[in-house]
Amino acid sequence: MFKGIFSIKKSLPYVGIFVTLLILPPIIPRFYIYILAVIFVTALLAMSLNMVVGHGGLFQFHHGAFYGVGAYTVALILTKTSLPLWVGFIAGPFAAALAGLLIGIFCVRLTRLYFGMLQISLGSLLWALVFRWYSLTGGDDGIHGIPMPPFISSQNSAYYFILIVLVICLIVMYLILKSPFGVTLRAIRDNPERCEAIGINVRRHQLIGIVIATFFAGISGVLFVLLEGSVFPDLLFWVYSLEIFIMCLLGGWFTFAGPIIGAAIMVSLRTFVGIYTDYWTLVLGILLILLIFFLPEGVWGYIVEKFGSRAGEAVEEENK
Amino acid sequence: MLRVKEIHKSFDDFRAVNGANLHVDKGTLVAVIGPNGAGKTTLFNLITGQLKPDKGEIVFNGKDISKFSPYRICRKGIARSFQIANIFPRLTVFRNIQVSVLSQQGKSTRLFRPARNLAVEETERILESVGLSDKAGNTAGSLAHGDQRTLEIAIALGNKPELLILDEPTAGMSPEETTATMELIKRLAESRGLTILFCEHDMKVVFSVAQSIMVMHQGHSIIQAKPDEVRKNQAVQDAYLGGAE
Amino acid sequence: METGQTITFAAFANQFLVGLSRAMILFIVSSGMSFVLGVLRVPNVAHGSLYMIGAFSAFSISTFLGGGTMGFWVALILSPFVVALVSLIAERALFCHLYEREHLMLLLFTFALMLILGDLVKLTWGAEYRSFMAPLTFRGSIPVLGSSFPKYNLFLLVVGPLVAIGLWLFTNKTKIGKIARAAAVDREMVGAMGINVSWVFAFAFVLGCFLAGLGGALVAPTISIAIGMDHDIIMEAFLIVTIGGLGNMWGAMLGSLIFGLTLSFGVLFLPQFAIAFPYIAVGVILIWRPTGMLKSVW
Numbered sequence: 052m053f054k055g056i057f058s059i060k061k062s063l064p065y066v067g068i069f070v071t072l073l074i075l076p077p078i079i080p081r082f083y084i085y086i087l088a089v090i091f092v093t094a095l096l097a098m099s100l101n102m103v104v105g106h107g108g109l110f111q112f113h114h115g116a117f118y119g120v121g122a123y124t125v126a127l128i129l130t131k132t133s134l135p136l137w138v139g140f141i142a143g144p145f146a147a148a149l150a151g152l153l154i155g156i157f158c159v160r161l162t163r164l165y166f167g168m169l170q171i172s173l174g175s176l177l178w179a180l181v182f183r184w185y186s187l188t189g190g191d192d193g194i195h196g197i198p199m200p201p202f203i204s205s206q207n208s209a210y211y212f213i214l215i216v217l218v219i220c221l222i223v224m225y226l227i228l229k230s231p232f233g234v235t236l237r238a239i240r241d242n243p244e245r246c247e248a249i250g251i252n253v254r255r256h257q258l259i260g261i262v263i264a265t266f267f268a269g270i271s272g273v274l275f276v277l278l279e280g281s282v283f284p285d286l287l288f289w290v291y292s293l294e295i296f297i298m299c300l301l302g303g304w305f306t307f308a309g310p311i312i313g314a315a316i317m318v319s320l321r322t323f324v325g326i327y328t329d330y331w332t333l334v335l336g337i338l339l340i341l342l343i344f345f346l347p348e349g350v351w352g353y354i355v356e357k358f359g360s361r362a363g364e365a366v367e368e369e370n371k
Numbered sequence: 372m373l374r375v376k377e378i379h380k381s382f383d384d385f386r387a388v389n390g391a392n393l394h395v396d397k398g399t400l401v402a403v404i405g406p407n408g409a410g411k412t413t414l415f416n417l418i419t420g421q422l423k424p425d426k427g428e429i430v431f432n433g434k435d436i437s438k439f440s441p442y443r444i445c446r447k448g449i450a451r452s453f454q455i456a457n458i459f460p461r462l463t464v465f466r467n468i469q470v471s472v473l474s475q476q477g478k479s480t481r482l483f484r485p486a487r488n489l490a491v492e493e494t495e496r497i498l499e500s501v502g503l504s505d506k507a508g509n510t511a512g513s514l515a516h517g518d519q520r521t522l523e524i525a526i527a528l529g530n531k532p533e534l535l536i537l538d539e540p541t542a543g544m545s546p547e548e549t550t551a552t553m554e555l556i557k558r559l560a561e562s563r564g565l566t567i568l569f570c571e572h573d574m575k576v577v578f579s580v581a582q583s584i585m586v587m588h589q590g591h592s593i594i595q596a597k598p599d600e601v602r603k604n605q606a607v608q609d610a611y612l613g614g615a616e
Numbered sequence: 617m618e619t620g621q622t623i624t625f626a627a628f629a630n631q632f633l634v635g636l637s638r639a640m641i642l643f644i645v646s647s648g649m650s651f652v653l654g655v656l657r658v659p660n661v662a663h664g665s666l667y668m669i670g671a672f673s674a675f676s677i678s679t680f681l682g683g684g685t686m687g688f689w690v691a692l693i694l695s696p697f698v699v700a701l702v703s704l705i706a707e708r709a710l711f712c713h714l715y716e717r718e719h720l721m722l723l724l725f726t727f728a729l730m731l732i733l734g735d736l737v738k739l740t741w742g743a744e745y746r747s748f749m750a751p752l753t754f755r756g757s758i759p760v761l762g763s764s765f766p767k768y769n770l771f772l773l774v775v776g777p778l779v780a781i782g783l784w785l786f787t788n789k790t791k792i793g794k795i796a797r798a799a800a801v802d803r804e805m806v807g808a809m810g811i812n813v814s815w816v817f818a819f820a821f822v823l824g825c826f827l828a829g830l831g832g833a834l835v836a837p838t839i840s841i842a843i844g845m846d847h848d849i850i851m852e853a854f855l856i857v858t859i860g861g862l863g864n865m866w867g868a869m870l871g872s873l874i875f876g877l878t879l880s881f882g883v884l885f886l887p888q889f890a891i892a893f894p895y896i897a898v899g900v901i902l903i904w905r906p907t908g909m910l911k912s913v914w
Binding site: 226227229230231232233234235237238240241242244245246247248249250251252253255256259305 | 419420421440441442443445446450451453457458459460461462466467469470471473474475478479480481482483484485486487489490526527529530
């Protein structure tokens, strides 16, 4: 069914990276394993956002809200009910996708900046609810010490679990972006008006795109809970959403793998600059301005453009 | 096949289309002409649903389509090109057409099949028929203006339309390109059995190609007839010489 | 929860006035944002940071002058200009080079500016809470409709409409104001008239930021000034501008009133969820009228 899409030669480097990541845990210090796991979770989140931003052309400004919904769903199921673990893990992404669907229905009626603004306000409504509903969500304290069986939450097994889920998600996302749906989504990004005129139901496509993207955001939220064992309202705060947005741009939003690079840069910056100074956002701000002025296509976008054959449609050329 | 009856559209106080009538019979080439601002583009936008008429009927194959959204009108069998090159600039030429073919085949929402194996033959056939095969892998945004206009028509062909609407297909082209494009349109009409409705500035082109001509002036249609009759018509001459009203 | 308690008319009137005076601050800040949005078509994410700078510099100026009546007035007048200067530097040094670029880049730039300004404030003023007092004339309360109402809030109720009138006169009666409005509607035409569009943009940006600074200076005596106050206000201003209609000054007024009053009545009826009330109002309004209540300028 998928023949011809994964060429063995081209996917070798990626398999190499995967194998390297698999054998890392016993070799490098625990702290770095943790940071890598954080990068994986964040990368999945950024990748999910980029499906609708870089490939769909939507101003999805409040993606963090869906990440938060996924995380809170699993956290609440594990702390407030006696349902088994896997129910929470499955419910998280679906709850996020449902939130994406509900908010998306209203948002896709609008375009561009209005879309983004409506999403920010509806997303902030979710944030305000989580922030204030002390009896359910613990308010601004969040929920801590979420029980997880050790076979999955010990650091190394969490690392492996997250890595494997990430790889599966990336493969699925890649297939989706290569599919007729993905191609059509990019056509809508380029020219929604023309798409209407060739018989494409633009709003429905955008809505499906949002549901898929928020589903993956929900998976990322679940992985976050697995890794950290806690949730807090900041996950749904608009500032974090904009940070995810920046990861996409930083890495290169017209490429497939760009957001992973963006997430890795952001997480490392926050961690390692944070060790030396309290002013890591200052560094981030300056970096962002440099990016805007000198690398508007993003880091990975720049690399693809320099060394790839045809940068215009980078996702068509890359292989996984 | 297509019948437009007493259609009206105004923007605030400006009456862009003010009582236009038009009929297009199957298998014909129909042209709409008129001075700048006569409402030709607005009329086309009304037919293909980009704008909704205030009043009037648009009947296509026996169905009133005046309230349909653009994508539904397209699925009924009307495809169009735009006056400015309206393409997908970041996609390759091949993909530009493939998107349209996929849409026509109802495969746009397929999620788990690689697009590269779908709708390939049809896309390649269209590429060949408009002469863009050798540029299939180029990014559409990097094409020359003339090629972008051709691609524009090719995208519309991807929908396998019964009726193809072309809004000034030769705008901004050199005389040679204009001739080539008109040749292409004639050839397509014959080989694919297309019905074509177009508007055009170049009168020589219009009178040599069209089988029926509709003349618009200040938002309403003056006449629709065979080229010879239009040429002789007094009202048309007045409109073009600025004598009317 | 305090439901079940009877709500007296006095409490009602009091919350109404509190909401109203809060709306005045919101209006001053969001009208500045709306103005920038109208002319430059960029939601200025750094707007809240400028508001925060306004509050902090009002604190510094007032403290420097000994905190008296004199200090308050000088702080109130000077700090908006401090903010305007900061924004002018940012605009001329960096922002103005981006006007030809993709729109998203402008938005991102303002986000970067927000990150930078936020940390610069932390560097300059530290992370502690700061506060200073309004002058004696405005301290204490006076009885209004059976409840006691802070005098300073009454002062805000006067200033808000004054700013609205001033802004209206400015955009409708002065030449530069008219040019800015014209640029909002049709920038090509303004450019064709031989006016330097870049400077019109600079002017609009600085004026918008000036209003943010004014809002910050005005709110300063009523709150504890601290890092993080930028995040809250920017969200609120953003939503107010959206429900009002992008770039519409009266829309900003209407939106501010809705935001301020729903919060106040939320406090009265369901204190635990008071913060959610304005968001619900915004959600309802946007679902009902996705492009805002009043006509947006673009």
